Amino acid sequence: MKILSVENLEKSFGDLQVLKDISMEVNHGEIVSIIGSSGSGKSTLLRCINRLETIDSGKITVDGQIMVSTENGKVQYANNDILNEIRLKTGLVFQNFNLFPHFNVLKNITQAPIRVKKVPKDVAEKEAMDLLKKLGLENRKDAYPHQLSGG
Template sequence: MVLRVDNLSKSFNNEIVFDNISFSVSKGEIACIRGKSGEGKTTLLRCINNLELPDKGSIKINDMYLCREEGNTVKFASKNDLLTIRQEIGLVFQNFNLFPHMNVMQNLLEAPCFLKKFSKDTIVQRAKELLNQLELGDKESSYPYQLSGGQKQRVAIARACMLNPSILCFDEPTSALDESTRDQISEIIRDLSKMGIAIIIVTHDNAFADEIADKIITLSEGKITVEER
């Protein structure tokens, strides 16, 4: 399994968001997390991406624990382990969260250049390849305000793929897109899964989930049901 979540719980101000939930996602699998507004879908995604800290339970990405329960406490990954884990998982935010003061190429180069895992030339080549794959080769010098919603979405996907993640997470990827662009994003997500990337999608779009998912995880009243397809 690329991702394994066991007995995970999260509360805010003593109000349970989800309680004791478990599921897994395999290499190349597309898993959709759905449920009504306020059921905790995005909170769960944020826990998997270490943007929220769970109250109990464990999250394992590949062979490394982001967190795990030991006795009555949750032990979190060390700083060094966390740096490695973060490179295994990418997140495409609902509002894209592109840096507005940076052009498309600069947005893609920021994280890998900071980490200095590869030479600048190698990183630039990787960025160019991704932009060409996503039909954005002519947008390297464009700024986010100059892009359509679908183009911003694709730039955000390219940026999330720069570190070759094992898992790619999407928060409501179709919420601001027209039907044509939605279909294009669906095709991109399928192509990513065929490359072996595990895909996790939070969505309120039931038709989209039914169309694309290999596994549907439904959150309701703090519990989940898992449907294999």
């Protein structure tokens, strides 16, 4: 089942075209890496998918909901209710991540689900620990950002 579909995505900053006819799909359960040289558009692509940047043309569908499409040459974003639903299903860790320096790893991971989605603390902590285990980082749950590698 497709959880993300990007079709013919285009994005420019002035005269510089950063994304040129980018298409991709991500299916449920897949792990995908976006690789490329510095300045090749990786972050811009992710920022467009998370609507931190607007697109010039193309279509993005998240979990079956059209976030943005181009109709008759005009970019049309979904209504705010749909965009908010999509935002609850997506996330982005910035290159210069901004963790709360006074929270340990576990608390940094659980803050959004607890505060935004109203997930009970015990459920959020279990899900966070499951994620940390998948990454082999469960032993870092009590570490603070300054104690972690930037890599």
